[in-house]
Amino acid sequence: MSVGLANKNTSALKSWHLQTVVLNKHSNVSLTQSLLTQDQLDQAKLSKKEAVVGQTPVAAKGKNLTTVSSQFIGLNKDEYIFKNLPITRGRKPKKDTEIVVDDAFAQKGYHLGDKIKLNDTARKYKIVGWVHHNEINIAPVVYGSLKTWKKLRNVMPTVAASGIVSKRNFKPGIKGTKSYQQQTFIQKLPGYRDQNMTFMMMIVFLFVISLIIVAVFLYILTMQKLPNFAVLRAQGIPSKVLVSATIWQSLILVLSGVVLGLAGLALSAKFMPAAVPMSFSPAIWIPASLGMVIMGLIGAVLPAVKIARLNPLSGIGG
Amino acid sequence: MSVLTLTNVSKTYEHGEASVQALRNVNFSIDAGEVILIMGPSGAGKSTFLTTAGGLLSPTSGTVQVEGQEISRLSPKERDALRLHKIGFILQAYNLVPYLTISEQFKLVDHVKKEGNLSADDLQALLAQLDISNLVNKYPQELSGGQQQRAAIARALYADPAVIMADEPTASLDSERVAEVGQLFKDLAKQRQKAIILVTHDDRLTKYADHIYDMLDGRLTKRQ
Numbered sequence: 001m002s003v004g005l006a007n008k009n010t011s012a013l014k015s016w017h018l019q020t021v022v023l024n025k026h027s028n029v030s031l032t033q034s035l036l037t038q039d040q041l042d043q044a045k046l047s048k049k050e051a052v053v054g055q056t057p058v059a060a061k062g063k064n065l066t067t068v069s070s071q072f073i074g075l076n077k078d079e080y081i082f083k084n085l086p087i088t089r090g091r092k093p094k095k096d097t098e099i100v101v102d103d104a105f106a107q108k109g110y111h112l113g114d115k116i117k118l119n120d121t122a123r124k125y126k127i128v129g130w131v132h133h134n135e136i137n138i139a140p141v142v143y144g145s146l147k148t149w150k151k152l153r154n155v156m157p158t159v160a161a162s163g164i165v166s167k168r169n170f171k172p173g174i175k176g177t178k179s180y181q182q183q184t185f186i187q188k189l190p191g192y193r194d195q196n197m198t199f200m201m202m203i204v205f206l207f208v209i210s211l212i213i214v215a216v217f218l219y220i221l222t223m224q225k226l227p228n229f230a231v232l233r234a235q236g237i238p239s240k241v242l243v244s245a246t247i248w249q250s251l252i253l254v255l256s257g258v259v260l261g262l263a264g265l266a267l268s269a270k271f272m273p274a275a276v277p278m279s280f281s282p283a284i285w286i287p288a289s290l291g292m293v294i295m296g297l298i299g300a301v302l303p304a305v306k307i308a309r310l311n312p313l314s315g316i317g318g
Numbered sequence: 319m320s321v322l323t324l325t326n327v328s329k330t331y332e333h334g335e336a337s338v339q340a341l342r343n344v345n346f347s348i349d350a351g352e353v354i355l356i357m358g359p360s361g362a363g364k365s366t367f368l369t370t371a372g373g374l375l376s377p378t379s380g381t382v383q384v385e386g387q388e389i390s391r392l393s394p395k396e397r398d399a400l401r402l403h404k405i406g407f408i409l410q411a412y413n414l415v416p417y418l419t420i421s422e423q424f425k426l427v428d429h430v431k432k433e434g435n436l437s438a439d440d441l442q443a444l445l446a447q448l449d450i451s452n453l454v455n456k457y458p459q460e461l462s463g464g465q466q467q468r469a470a471i472a473r474a475l476y477a478d479p480a481v482i483m484a485d486e487p488t489a490s491l492d493s494e495r496v497a498e499v500g501q502l503f504k505d506l507a508k509q510r511q512k513a514i515i516l517v518t519h520d521d522r523l524t525k526y527a528d529h530i531y532d533m534l535d536g537r538l539t540k541r542q
Contacts, residue, residue, distance in 0.1 A: 231409055234372070234374060234401070235401060236399065236400070236402025236403070236430075237398075238395070241430055312374055
């Protein structure tokens, strides 16, 4: 869920492969709050790796359909983001009245060809294409033209865009602007850092709780077997054999738990509604599984020390 | 030749300023094929004798030799190896691992002692002699007290040790079973040339012993 929500904040930005963002330096690192003038854009000397972007939140509503809070992204047709729009169905917009929307709209009953109003303006925009998982700030993206963005944002004629997105380390050094690296920009997304920190704390506590459970379980199991271990030690069985058996036992226990957990994960992935922001990426569950195994092994340390220090004499009655 | 020899062995336990002398100048030896009983009341020093003779405790003074090898000079690992290879313990309780079947108890010995264990044929013969051939796939808790005791004897003999040390081997057995176990130890000692030391309170075992020693206040005296 942590990764799913993080993706919902940044999936559109990641699809742009952005490395740097140039914003108005007084925008508090927010694309929505930033405004760049045409004069500033002219000084920027943009290459094929840059795209001018206008962003504004909009309430999208089709006739007899639910209102969808979304993020409008205005693009230039001759720049890389528009050219590389990952259309899954339909086509790219050809006119200013055409838009491409995230497939979250489809889940709310919208179809190709539907006409929608943005922020209750008189003009209607026709859905001509879909993109998959393109979201900013957990809101689905609506791609249209920069001209539309200007109308929606109601900006002065001198304002041309919100910012410049670049696939390279782009620092034009234009007066009144500042260039930000991808991580700085993403961390400043509203609520993104707080949300991630909260989940990180939950995950850390989950690992600590797992460690305690495995350690206590193995400790109790070991305490129950101590008289047997003592007799085995008295009979000459080396403590390393008993210690390694305990560690293997812990490993088997945790691996079984991880396999069951992964099976539960696969089942959840199959039946989880699309609206639930969960991501089942191997890049997450493989390290998490390894983390659990390591916690299990650490949990086996205390019982192993107990066995290693066991006095074989305790197995002999008085 | 003596399999196990204790020469002038004393063992003193220190408890702060107080000290308890559990063994006092003990001299003892046992040959292959002999059954020796160590008898005495509780607290007389029998368990200290058993643990010192078995290499689990170091004597305060004196020497303990198993087949000519002096135990006190061995490192803890070497003592483990000596107990595994040369001494078979039969203890009062927990002698068999409860979550392993009888046949798995032998596999555990194979796991830690790769060579010198009884062959499959020898094991079969031993199990037949102990009358537990049909019990090898059972867990200890599925066996009666007498069957458990015989399985423990088989487990101790499987590693083919020179000495068998049994702590109260007939505890909680009825007279009929005591006779069976006593005769069994006697037969095993003679047929397999094992030195068998039985630490016990049980007078019913005396007729199966070659020698009897009495332990009192840490002093070991051979009964005439």
